[in-house]
Amino acid sequence: MTRRRDCLIAGAALAAMAGPSGRVLAQQTPPSNGEPARRPDVVFVPTPQAIVDEMLSVARVGPNDVLYDLGSGDGRIPITAARRWGTRGLGVDIDPQRIQEANSNATAAGVTDRVRFVQGDLFTMDLTPATVITLYLLPALNARLMPRLLKLKAGTRIVSHDFPMGDWKPDRTIERESKVVYYWTVPPAGRPYPKG
Numbered sequence: 001m002t003r004r005r006d007c008l009i010a011g012a013a014l015a016a017m018a019g020p021s022g023r024v025l026a027q028q029t030p031p032s033n034g035e036p037a038r039r040p041d042v043v044f045v046p047t048p049q050a051i052v053d054e055m056l057s058v059a060r061v062g063p064n065d066v067l068y069d070l071g072s073g074d075g076r077i078p079i080t081a082a083r084r085w086g087t088r089g090l091g092v093d094i095d096p097q098r099i100q101e102a103n104s105n106a107t108a109a110g111v112t113d114r115v116r117f118v119q120g121d122l123f124t125m126d127l128t129p130a131t132v133i134t135l136y137l138l139p140a141l142n143a144r145l146m147p148r149l150l151k152l153k154a155g156t157r158i159v160s161h162d163f164p165m166g167d168w169k170p171d172r173t174i175e176r177e178s179k180v181v182y183y184w185t186v187p188p189a190g191r192p193y194p195k196g
Helices: 002-018 051-060 076-085 096-109 139-150
Strands: 068-071 087-093 115-119 133-134 157-162 172-176 178-184
Touching: 002 133, 051 157, 051 172, 051 178, 068 076, 068 178, 076 096, 076 115, 087 133, 096 115, 133 139
Parallel strands: 068 087, 068 133, 087 115, 133 157
Antiparallel strands: 157 178, 172 178
């Protein structure tokens, strides 16, 4: 019943934010430094914990990894990776409310020595330190990110909840609890990525 209620609430929020074309319009983020506000591209919907665990398991995260969670929301993916596998993590979100919530959750979980959360734009930030990237974005945003992800060092692991990455064929696709987890590995430079 709770899951159905959550879905109805999320659906109502999406409907309320939809423009005349039915596309979701982003909420305004207040500017913090006098610059024009950058709007979030998606509505925050948390990834279920069972899917978080599946994403981190398929990526085989460990203590030597640096995980970047793009659109990190409440921080549950980097926090879980730090608590269970000792992974260092960086969560990035454009919404300052989510950053505050994620930092509070990291403090409560006792992982602030391994995880931090920053307000930023995932389309402009430096992703090169990451060995693992996790995301729960819409297909158009994944496709927009794909060229940047393909330039990361060979072997970087990318995991997406529910949405594919354009025509980049995943190495693995896992279905669990009516959700889908997609997993890719960045190919070596000069080698074309496998198309679907």
